[in-house]
Amino acid sequence: xxxxxxxxxxxxxxxxxxxxxxxxxxxxxxxxxxxxxxxxxxxxxxxxxxxxxxxxxxxxxxxxxxxxxxxxxxxxxxxxxxxxxxxxxxxxxxxxxxxxxxxxxxxxxxxxxxxxxxxxxxxxxxxxxxxxxxxxxxxxxxxxxxxxxxxxxxxxxxxxxxxxxxxxxxxxxxxxxxxxxxxxxxxxxxxxxxxxxxxxxxxxxxxxxxxxxxxxxxxxxxxxxxxxxxxxxxxxxxxxxxxxxxxx
Numbered sequence: 001x002x003x004x005x006x007x008x009x010x011x012x013x014x015x016x017x018x019x020x021x022x023x024x025x026x027x028x029x030x031x032x033x034x035x036x037x038x039x040x041x042x043x044x045x046x047x048x049x050x051x052x053x054x055x056x057x058x059x060x061x062x063x064x065x066x067x068x069x070x071x072x073x074x075x076x077x078x079x080x081x082x083x084x085x086x087x088x089x090x091x092x093x094x095x096x097x098x099x100x101x102x103x104x105x106x107x108x109x110x111x112x113x114x115x116x117x118x119x120x121x122x123x124x125x126x127x128x129x130x131x132x133x134x135x136x137x138x139x140x141x142x143x144x145x146x147x148x149x150x151x152x153x154x155x156x157x158x159x160x161x162x163x164x165x166x167x168x169x170x171x172x173x174x175x176x177x178x179x180x181x182x183x184x185x186x187x188x189x190x191x192x193x194x195x196x197x198x199x200x201x202x203x204x205x206x207x208x209x210x211x212x213x214x215x216x217x218x219x220x221x222x223x224x225x226x227x228x229x230x231x232x233x234x235x236x237x238x239x240x241x242x243x244x245x246x247x248x
Contacts, residue, residue, distance in 0.1 A: 001207065001239070002071070002196060003034045003232055004043040004222040010055040013047065017228025028062045034225070035066040037232035042068040043097075043166075043196075043220060047141065050080045057091035064092030073097035076141040077124050079108055082115050089120055095163050099124035100139040102157070103148055113160050123157035123193070124166045125150050131182040135169070142170040151186050158191030165191050166220065168198035174223055176202025181214035188215040196220050204230075204238030211243075 005027055006013040015024035018033050031042055042063070046053060053074055063070055070093050077099020079085060085096055098109050098121050113121060126142055127135040127150035135150035150167075157165050167187040169180035179197040188195040194217035197210035201221045210216040224230050 001232060002041045002043050002218050002220050003039050003225050004045055004220055005030055007044060007046045008048055010059060016226050031063050031066050031068060034232050035068050038236050039232045040069060042070055044070055044072045046074045049075045057087060060092035069094045071095045071122050076100050079112050085116060095120050095122045097122045097124045099126060103137060103139050103146055118161040119163050121162045122164050122166060123162045125153050126168050126170055128170050135183060138170055151190055154187040155190040158193050164194040164196055166196040166198050172200030175200050178206035179210045179214060181209060184210060184214035184216045204235050204242060207239055208242040
């Protein structure tokens with residue numbers, strides 16, 4: 001399970017409902033709570049443009065002390081110069097996400113893979129649609145719907161051998177109706193990468209569905225834990241119980 005924190009200007013975009021936080025906007029405090037509950041990875045979704053993230057290296061150094069592996073997205077998966085990428089990686093990021101740049105600047109992404117290594121990059125496929133109509137790729141945080149096919153993009157990311165692929169259906173974000181399992185299965189099949197299911201998590205049963213039926217290796221959770229409605233610990237316990245029951 002990978003919790004996600006949305007960040008703007010160095011703080012969470014919305015106050016967290018996690019009990020006991022000294023500051024509900026403090027990214028390090030929220031991340032520390034996730035780590036305490038057993039999370040081992042964190043997706044940090046920084047919506048600021050690259051020109052406004054001077055605070056990020058310092059924040060990453062603090063987050064690194066939580067022991068969490070950090071997957072960092074800046075400006076909706078835009079990759080800047082290799083030097084800026086290297087600065088964040090040396091500050092504590094384990095991998096940077098590629099999304100918008102994969103559509104707009106594929107040659108830059110290929111160069112980043114060559115210079116940084118595929119293990120330092122995570123592909124993010126944001127899309128809209130369904131299995132019947134097909135999935136069209138969205139970039140710039142979902143603001144721009146392209147004609148690019150999400151399954152074809154997943155296949156190209158697989159060819160680059162990046163660390164993992166996050167498959168997110170933007171139509172489901174924040175709904176709690178569950179992940180798009182058709183999408184995660186298709187992405188896993190064509191990319192042959194570990195897939196992170198994203199978009200729509202609302203219950204432990206839906207997490208189990210993604211891992212069991214959706215061919216996902218990981219599940220991303222955001223609002224369901226950020227709100228305090230569930231914790232990483234409570235979801236992990238429910239996951240264990242569901243999977244143990246199925247095994248029996």
